[in-house]
Amino acid sequence: MISKRNIIILAVAIFATLVAAYANHFHNGFHFDDSHTIVDNVHIRSLKNIPQFFTDARMFSNDPLHWGMRPVVTTTLAIDYWAGGSLDPFYFQLDTFLWFVALCVMLYFIYCRLLENSIQKSWLTFVAILGAGWYALHTANAETINYVISRSDVLSTFFICASFLMYIGLPQYRKYYFYILPAVAGVFAKETVLVLVIILFFYILLFECKLSIADVFRARNFKTLLRAFKAILPLLIAVALAQIYTLSKVPPISGISNPLLPYLITQTYVWLHYFIAFFLPMNLSADTDWTIIPNVFDERVVVGIVFVIALFVTIIKTSKHQNTRPIAFGLIWFSAALLPTSLAPFAEVTNDHRMFFPFIGLALSVVTSTALFLGQNPQVFSKYKPVVFVCIALVLGLNAYGIHQRDKVWKDEETLWLDVTHKSPLNGRGLMNYGLTQMNKGNYVSADSCFEKGLPLLPYYNLLYINLGILKGVTNKPQEAEEYFKKAISLSPNTFDSYVYYARYLTQVGRFADAQPLAEKAYQINPYSALAADVLMVTYNGLGMWDKLGETAARALAILPNDATALAFAKAAKEKVSVTVANIAPKPKTKLTAADYLNMSLAYYNQKEYQKCIDACIEALKLKPDYADAYSNMGAAYNQLQQWEKGAAACNKALQINPNHKLAAGNLAWAKSNLHK
Secondary structure, eight states: OOOHHHHHHHHHHHHHHHHHHTTTOTTOOOOTTHIIIIITOGGGGOGGGHHHHTTOGGGGOSSGGGOOOOHHHHHHHHHHHHHHTSOOHHHHHHHHHHHHHHHHHHHHHHHHHHHTTTSOHHHHHHHHHHHHHHHHTOGGGHHHHHSGGGHHHHHHHHHHHHHHHHHHHOGGGGGGTTTHHHHHHHHTTOTTTTHHHHHHHHHIIIIISOOOHHHHTSGGGHHHHHHHHHHHHHHHHHHHHHHHHHHHTSOSOTTBOSOHHHHHHHHHHHHHHHHHHHHOOOSOOSSOOOOOOOOTTSHHHHHHHHHHHHHHHHHHHHTSSGGGHHHHHHHHHHHHHHHHHHHSOBSSSOOGGGGTTHHHHHHHHHHHHHHHHHHHOHHHHHHTHHHHHHHHHHHHHHHHHHHHHHHHHTSSHHHHHHHHHHHOTTOHHHHHHHHHHHHHTTOHHHHHHHHHHHTTTOTTOHHHHHHHHHHHHHTTOHHHHHHHHHHHHHHOTTOHHHHHHHHHHHHHTTOHHHHHHHHHHHHHHOTTOHHHHHHHHHHHHHHTOHHHHHHHHHHHHHHSTTOHHHHHHHHHHHHTOOOOOTTTSOOOOOOOOHHHHHHHHHHHHHTTOHHHHHHHHHHHHHHOTTOHHHHHHHHHHHHHTTOHHHHHHHHHHHHHHOTTOHHHHHHHHHHHHHHTO
């Protein structure tokens, strides 16, 4: 017998472990899509905008490519901003965590209800709390909990489970349709709530009508199927109408770019990957480098198809008996929850946060299978009881440890994208984003290396060319900078970011007239971008176009009242006196020293990019013609390229300046030994 006291102790222990596992995540920063939905989204900075979140899709993101109707998510983000008074990650991370804890508590009651006719009463609560605990502490869920905008997954799953629990736990109130309300709320969090209709339909068939999957296809059960469909029809209508409303407010979904058939066959292998990850959540990556598998006879596809067939056969077999139906239902939940991202050919073949919703069903299946095995083999359990409890502790403990480690990865942009470059080395976006972190630190050589490695992987990605343009501008290569900015515009002429960053660069070098049409174009495409507004105001300020500056400042203040930048420019327009606002267009480091170029040359040499090493040495010598170290590095690079005469000449120059230069002497000897061969 498992006493109530022991259950409470176990629940407290699991909760304490959960808090300890996520203790180092509460100050983790914003990442990836957080930038346009949170950091740069001015609309979340005022609670007065909340009503409009439910009618205006533009308020979800500051990027037109990502406008969407997830007003419940945006509302919670606005509350987080209000609570912290700024973009303090703590309040955002805490909010997500609290929703997650509430979800896990609900799972305990859901599992209890689903297991009541399968597991011995004395063990029921123990098995249910272990299932909920395993899900709560699962390492893969850290990918969702740490990624703030993935709160959409947490919220939609929460509302799906709330609706499901109300339906199965309070059957006497079904006639009032209260259970539909959470589902409708969930539609405003993410477009996955229709899956609840499938889940509820099979729940009615398996647990209330007591049919197996095989029974569903028998003619005598046709009326039963109709009754089950009639039972879910109000939910289906309500959710469908809410979904139609949200979809009517947004442009076509972006990010659906893969061919359908290869994507579908690839998903069979992805399902197997997710299934394995439940038991071995290793090599998690925030942004994978998986691509579609076009060949249906590829061994991965073959293995994936075999897995899917085995999955469905298991569902059919376990649905035959009452005590194993929770296993079947859990696998149905797992499969149904994967359908939205498996049927729509998204650009990303797989994402680790897609496991969040499906793993609720898989956790149920796994704990039920284990409990039934031990219950049917009491002698095994009696003999190996300590081993069983040690295994349970290990599973939960190792998953908690995994969460703690993933929290460290999600700490900031540098730690996250460095991990991506290791786990997903063929991901050009990962290389670019890690390069961005290095550029922001002033590690321009490392940034350039990352961007160059990313180019062959993403030859048509405008953001990569934008970042290359920024980098070349920072390192005093204006011609290359403009070429990259123009390339970005040619690749994506209808997005604002290509124009705004080019315009910002031109304002930084004082070319306000050239920046004007670009800044105006960026602002025309996206008037909700604070950066676009700021760059346009900088441009008008530089050109002395006071009327237009005043108009733009007024529009900016209408969106974000009391914005210090807009107020400063509004005052400048009124007084017709130019103003310098440092945080608008921060000046890059326009003058690198000879020592900077020497350090760059050494870094290039260590990366075996010898021609770039030579180019950096040439730039150093332009600033300091008697720089012996630059000649020495140049000589070493020429030697590596087997250009022995040039190597010897450079080393001789170094020794003429500094006769005691040991590295130059060594490199000269190396060059001469090869010249005489």
